Each structure stands twice: as structure tokens, then as C-alpha cells.
Amino acid sequence: MNSHLSYLPENTQKGLQFVDSRWQSLRHNSLDIPNVITQNSEALKEFDTDIMIAGGTLGILIAATLQNQGWRVTLMEKGILRGRDQEWNISRQELGVLLELNLLSTAELEQAIATEYNPARISFHQGYELWVKDVLNIGIDPVFLLETLKQKFLNAGGNLLEKTPFNSASIHPDGVRVQAGEISVKTRLLIDGMGHFSPIVQQARKGQKPDGVCLVVGSCAKGYKNNETGDLIASFTPILNQCQYFWEAFPARDGRTTYLFTYVDAHPDRFSLQFLMEEYLRLLPEYQNIELDKLQFERFLFGFFPAYQDSPLKMPWDRILPIGDSAGGQSPVSFGGFGAMIRHLKRLTFGIDEALKINSLDKQSLSLLQPYQPNISVNWLFQKTMSVGINQKVSPNQINDLMSGVFQVMDKLGDDVLKPFLQDVIQFPALMKTLPLVNPKLVFPILPQVGITPLLNWSVHYLNLALYSGLYPLGKLAEPITKKLSPVQQYYYHRWLDGWQYGAGKDYH
Secondary structure (H helix, E strand, C coil): CCHHHHHCCHHHHHHHHHHHHHHHHHHCCCCCCCCCEEECCCCCCCCCEEEEEECHHHHHHHHHHHHHCCCCEEEECCCCCCCCCCCEEECHHHHHHHHHCCCCCHHHHHHHEEEECCCEEEECCCCCEEEECCCCCEEECHHHHHHHHHHHHHHCCCEEECCCCEEEEEECCCCEEEEECCEEEEEEEEEECCCCCCHHHHHHHCCCCCCEEEEEEEEEEECCCCCCCEEEEECCCCCECCECCEEEEEEECCEEEEEEEEEECCCCCCCCHHHHHHHHHHHHHHHHCCCHHHCEEEEEEEEEEEECCCCCCCCCCCCEEECHHHCCCCCCCCCCCHHHHHHHHHHHHHHHHHHHHCCCCCHHHHHCCCCCCHHHHCHHHHHHHCECCCCCCCCCCHHHHHHHHHHHHHHHHCHHHHHHHHCCCCCHHHHHHHHHHCCHHHHCCHHHHHCHHHHHHHHHHHHHHHHHHHHHHHHHHCHHHHCCCCHHHHHHHHHHHHHHHHHCCCCCC
């Protein structure tokens, strides 16, 4: 075994090998396509629950809000519903929704915050460096958060099925029969919160390869001398192994968390996660200016996050709604997960509530709850500029030079431009101000690397971003008139309005 990987405990090495085997199957298109969803023409007529949610880790957020709305909610989790030990990093203003939806009290929210630090650095190899405050600088304790939400969900009458894996579901004209472990549950609506590798999602995507993948490895360790600041994105090497290495660092309650991440495609010749972990441990001493032997590793972290341009996923069946990473609606440059779920929690809560009230649970009506969002789709071009094809020849510092130039412009334009971008919220005015100021000498070398089709696609999303930015205020003006519409028409109006608001990044406060 290579010397660096010997720092990983044996069970961690096994976990890394397991995730690596999935990554290999994805690259070689050898993942089995499940067949867990079937159709049945008989009506169910009666139901055990209004909403069944598969996947408890982030599903508990939407389960708790919908139970508070007065629906009968059943949440199932294949293991015990418990948060992981590693904090979830987020910005403070994003957490306001937990208070707004009465999920936490102010005191509980403060207790959920495990760490808070300032400032955070953005830095590129041989390039620009800047520091920002109040962006992804809060570490939420998932163990406390999930336990608190779990108790509130149960106290409100929610039904939690732990150690209950999702097996299959049959879609009926009026509901869904879900087989979970030994249990059969009849529900009006099935919500899939099982993430990127949900069997429902795999069946819906029919083995489609992702258009981009973010590979991530890291650790939390004690022993660092300096642990007051963090890095949002940093690089200190040129392009290596046909990709650009980016780094993140955050103070954690039990040490310092550092990540190495990179953007790649799913080409069969891409390296393994074990190789990336080896690279992480090889370069970590240079990154943090400390020898590995001086560190006490608390845990290691690793994973890969597939992203599809055809997103959010449109389900081919009625009465199934994907949420969070299952829907694939996160930005292709982010890891998805908690931050993306928090951002859409209010929109989804009220949308699902409305859909259930008017019984608009067909696939067309539910697809409006996961609308096309141009402000996420424009990110595909940025993802392309930060990745290199397996056989492409590019200048070693090309990505660093471009990133350096773009962030220098945004820094000069101020927080109104910079901060939303750092939280994956692209807004048309900010983009319009930034693009003309980026040095063309940095942009031209990128064009052959990116290719003509992504550029044309980006132009469409860019124009739609402008359109949505105009449609949202117009849609708001029409609000008094819509009170006379039928409940179904109102549902459609509210979903379009949500789509324009979030699609233009106007949900950002």
C-alpha cells in the first residue's frame, strides 16, 4: 500500500474503496439500472399517509415543515436518522428560513451553530488573492440539528420509520404503494430525498452518464497552528493530471477541515478517488505548512458529486417528486446537499402544500416544483472553464489565470457582485457588470478548451437569465389579479413566479 494512504484507518480505506468502485462503474457505464418503479391501473382508494419521504438525512427538513402544515407525513431512513459528525458549512443569512418556517427557535439555531469564523480567503496560484467576510463561515452541527428536527417532527405527529430501506413503489391512479423493508405503505405522494444515487433517479435517468463530476477528498484533523480563518477556494499548483486542484479549509469544532476538490468529466481514463486522496495527503503539508506526522486525524472525507445538464430531473411518473440532490437541481460547481436544500425549503414546502390541496400530483404539475433555473444553468460554462478534457493540451496555469482575473474584477465591483456568486447565486446585473471587465487575453485561450456548443448553450441561459429577471417583477405586479383565478390556475401562477424568482437569483437576500 502506498505510504500516504496508511494514514487512513482500515475501515476508512474500505469505505474509500467502496465509493471508488461506484466511481469506476460510473466512468465505465457499468452501473446496473434498477427497476423499482412500476405502474398499476387499480385505484388504492384509501391511504396510510399523505406524504411518504424516502431518505431521512435531508428529508427530515421537508418532513418537519410539511407535518407543521397539517399533513400526515411518513419519513423512512435505511439506517438510524442521525447527523454526521462533520459540520455543514453555510452562510448565516441562509439559516433564517429555519426560523421563518418555525423549525427552530432562535436559541436552538444558535445552539446548532458549532463554529463561526471570519474572514475567508480566495487565492489562485501565481495570481490574485482576496478576503471576504460572512460567506460559508458558519459550521452547523448536523447531529444536534437532525435530532432537534426529529423530535419536533415526532411531537407534531410525524411517523418515522428507521432501519427501513426503500425497496420499490407502484404508481396507482390515485396514489403510490411503497414497499419499504417489510412494510407496505399507501401514500398520495412519494418524495425522493435519497440523493444522487437514489434507485428511483437511476431508473429515471436510464444509465445516462453525468456531464460533469466534482471529486472531493479531505479530512478533519487537530494540530494545525493557525485555525482562525478559512479558504473558500484556493489553488497553489498549475493543472496536474488533466485537472485543476482546488482547496477549501474551515475551522471545525474538533480541529480543522481541509478539502481537495476538482471538476472532471466521467471519462473512463479519469483517476480514482484513492489516487486523489494520495494527492491530497502528498500536498496537504505544502497547503497548510505542516508535516503530516504533526496532525492527529479525526476523520477522512471523500465522495463524488455527479451533475447533469438535463436538470432538474423531470420524473416520467405521476405522484413522485425528487428533492435536493435527487432532483439534480444543484449548481454544477457546488456539492449540493444541505445548502441547496435550505435554499429551496420554503419554496418546496408551500408548493407541495398547494399541490396536495388541489390534488395536482401528475408529473406535469409536480415538474413545476423543480423548474428550469437559468441562474444555475449558466454555471455550466464556469464548470467547463474549470475543467480540462482527458486529451486536451492547455497552458498549465490557464485556469488559475482566468479565475484570478474574474475574481479581481468582482472584488473591485464589491460585495453585491461577489457574495451572491460565492454562494452559487448568479444574478443578471452582476454578470452583466463583470463580463465586459474581464481581460479578453484571459478569455480567448479558454474558448477552444470549452468548445462552441457549451458557449451557444450558455448564451441561451444568459438571455433567459435576463428574461427571468424582468418577468419576476412583472409577475409580482399581477398578484392582485390572480386572486380571481381558480385554485389550479393559482397553483400554476405561483410556480411560474417561484421559477422566475429563483431562476433569476432574486431569492438571495
